Amino acid sequence: MGINNLSNLSKKNLLKFTAFTVTALSLSILGHGNSVYAADNAVTDKASTESDMSTAQPQSASSNTYVLKSNTQENTAVQSSDSSATSPASAASIVNNSTAATSTHASSTATPASTVMDAANANSASAVSTTTSASDVTIASAASDATKSVTTSAASMVSSDNVTAASAAVTDNDEQSKDLNTEDSSTANAKASSASADAFSAAKAAVIANASADSLRSTKKIVADGLHTEKGVTYLYKNGVKQSGQQTINGVKYYFDPATKQMRTNYFLNQNGKTYYFDQTGHEYVDKFYSGWGHLYYFGKDGARFTKQFYNNWGHTYYFGEKGIRYTNQFYSGWGHLYYYGGNGALFVKQFYNNWGHTYYFGEKGIRYTNQFYSNWGHMYYFGGNGALVTNQAFKVGTKLYYTNNKGIISTGGRLTSDKSAVVNLAKQLASRHIPFIWAGASLSGMDCSGLVSYVYQHALNTTLPHNTVAQESHVIAKTVGQAQLGDLLFWGNHGSTYHVAIYIGNNQYIDAPKPGQSVGVRTISPYFMPAFAGTVK
Numbered sequence: 001m002g003i004n005n006l007s008n009l010s011k012k013n014l015l016k017f018t019a020f021t022v023t024a025l026s027l028s029i030l031g032h033g034n035s036v037y038a039a040d041n042a043v044t045d046k047a048s049t050e051s052d053m054s055t056a057q058p059q060s061a062s063s064n065t066y067v068l069k070s071n072t073q074e075n076t077a078v079q080s081s082d083s084s085a086t087s088p089a090s091a092a093s094i095v096n097n098s099t100a101a102t103s104t105h106a107s108s109t110a111t112p113a114s115t116v117m118d119a120a121n122a123n124s125a126s127a128v129s130t131t132t133s134a135s136d137v138t139i140a141s142a143a144s145d146a147t148k149s150v151t152t153s154a155a156s157m158v159s160s161d162n163v164t165a166a167s168a169a170v171t172d173n174d175e176q177s178k179d180l181n182t183e184d185s186s187t188a189n190a191k192a193s194s195a196s197a198d199a200f201s202a203a204k205a206a207v208i209a210n211a212s213a214d215s216l217r218s219t220k221k222i223v224a225d226g227l228h229t230e231k232g233v234t235y236l237y238k239n240g241v242k243q244s245g246q247q248t249i250n251g252v253k254y255y256f257d258p259a260t261k262q263m264r265t266n267y268f269l270n271q272n273g274k275t276y277y278f279d280q281t282g283h284e285y286v287d288k289f290y291s292g293w294g295h296l297y298y299f300g301k302d303g304a305r306f307t308k309q310f311y312n313n314w315g316h317t318y319y320f321g322e323k324g325i326r327y328t329n330q331f332y333s334g335w336g337h338l339y340y341y342g343g344n345g346a347l348f349v350k351q352f353y354n355n356w357g358h359t360y361y362f363g364e365k366g367i368r369y370t371n372q373f374y375s376n377w378g379h380m381y382y383f384g385g386n387g388a389l390v391t392n393q394a395f396k397v398g399t400k401l402y403y404t405n406n407k408g409i410i411s412t413g414g415r416l417t418s419d420k421s422a423v424v425n426l427a428k429q430l431a432s433r434h435i436p437f438i439w440a441g442a443s444l445s446g447m448d449c450s451g452l453v454s455y456v457y458q459h460a461l462n463t464t465l466p467h468n469t470v471a472q473e474s475h476v477i478a479k480t481v482g483q484a485q486l487g488d489l490l491f492w493g494n495h496g497s498t499y500h501v502a503i504y505i506g507n508n509q510y511i512d513a514p515k516p517g518q519s520v521g522v523r524t525i526s527p528y529f530m531p532a533f534a535g536t537v538k
Contacts, residue, residue: 227263234263234282246284253284253303274304275324296326296345316346317366338368338387358388359408373397379409392425394459401462420487420537422460427503427511428522430456435520437513442467449501452513452520453489456503463537469498476535481525484534492531504534 223237227249236243236254242261246269247254255264255278269276277285277299285299298306298320306320319327319341327341340348340362348362361369361383369383382390382397382404394403403422404410430444430452438446442455450469457463465472469491476489484490484504492500502512505522510531513520525531 235261236263253286254278254282255284275307276303277305296328297324298326316344317349318345318347338370339366340368358386360387361389381408382410392429394422394426401459403460420461420485423456423487423503424505426456426460427452427505431511431521433520435513437516437518437520439516440467441513447513447520449513452511453501453503457537465537469493469501470496472501473498473535476537478533478535481531481534485536488534488536490525490531490534492529494532498532502531 223240225238226236228235228237236247236249236256242256244256244258244261247256255267255269255276256262257264263282264278265280265282267278269278277290279285284303286303287301288299290297290299298311298318300306300309305324307324308322309320311318311320319332319339321327326345328345329343330341332339332341340353340360342348342351342353347366349366350364351362353360353362361374361381363369368387370387371385372383374381374383382395382402384390384395389408390404391408392404392406394401396402402410403426405421405425433444435444436446437448438451439448440451441447442451447455450467450472453472454465454467457465465475472489473491473495478495479488481490486504486506488504490502490504490510491498500512500514502510502523504510508525509522510525511520511522514523
């Protein structure tokens, strides 16, 4: 019986020490900040309780103290009064008190598993109450779960072994079981050793969990407001949250992708029917030109790309078309007028434009001249219905006839210069049209010789001549053929009885409408068909 008591006492002390160690380690996981946790393991022996109470020291008022009590139920057959410790006890005092206990108390000192679990739950609740953020709650919860697991395991082992210890004490009183005491003692010691090893492993796991939780708390960072680059990608934080969409920072607009929250660079944003651009630094283009794909674009003061809009700057006007592309070497039609934008994109104003063998003029507001006179350099010019400068042509404005030379110059009052070059030029034009000969004809559909002369002088110089060779003789100052000048008339036949007439164009050549079957054309003076005299129209 003495051996069994000693064995039970040793096992009891070992189990109590293990349970305390596990509880203390578990509580250390929950302990952080300014809180202090302690465990109070009340012993069954009255003398030991008084010793513990006399050695307990009060906690500092500057920290919170949480007391976990393992109230041991006293055996009424041995102990005359109940007592429980209210101050934290050190591991040494618990061990000493446990050693001083007698075998008769073995069955009464078992700590119920539910008590240990209650203590763990209380500490878990305390741990959660001290958290200040969602991540702290997660860390505390993980630590609490680890503590519950370890403490429950230890409590289970303590409860199981205490039952075994109580059974051993009862068996000790049975005289008929003396031969089995030694074997039971060995079995109990083996179980105690196994329980101690399991408790140590659980405590080690709790310490690792505590270190992991502390590591998580130490690495937690609060991101300041503003731009932050993470792994080469830039984000905008406000109140610790990544922002998205268009954001303004120090007066500069940026754009952050709604899906990834990343700052976009070299990016075109299409939003609400408008296009915006953010450059390689993420800055929004405002009041800037952008060059790309061989074209030039402009982003206005609101950041939106100009589309079908005029832009005025540097004394010039520019136009950006449907896709935002600046007009360059292009015509623009609007408000019933035609405009032209040159190689630098600027609107032509008071400028001539030459193309397709024609000359065009764009006036003060950039409007192309159409059916308009233009005066400059002491001369008058005229731009026709297609906008081109009229050259070497007779034209009418109202009822008045005009004619221009190869440079587009017209004479004052509708007449050309006195050399009658207008007559020659118009005659040449008619010759190139192959107008057929028709008796008494005087139109472009057909004409005879006197009808040709009458038509040319009427349209070139606005001079009316009769449609008859003899009648035309009286409207000229006669001269020899050798004295003929450009625009003079050549007559065949004697005075008063002429039968043919032509227009002299120089170089011994003339233009006429000869006879049926032939058209108006250029011919050379020949001795076989020599005119009789010449004459200058008065």
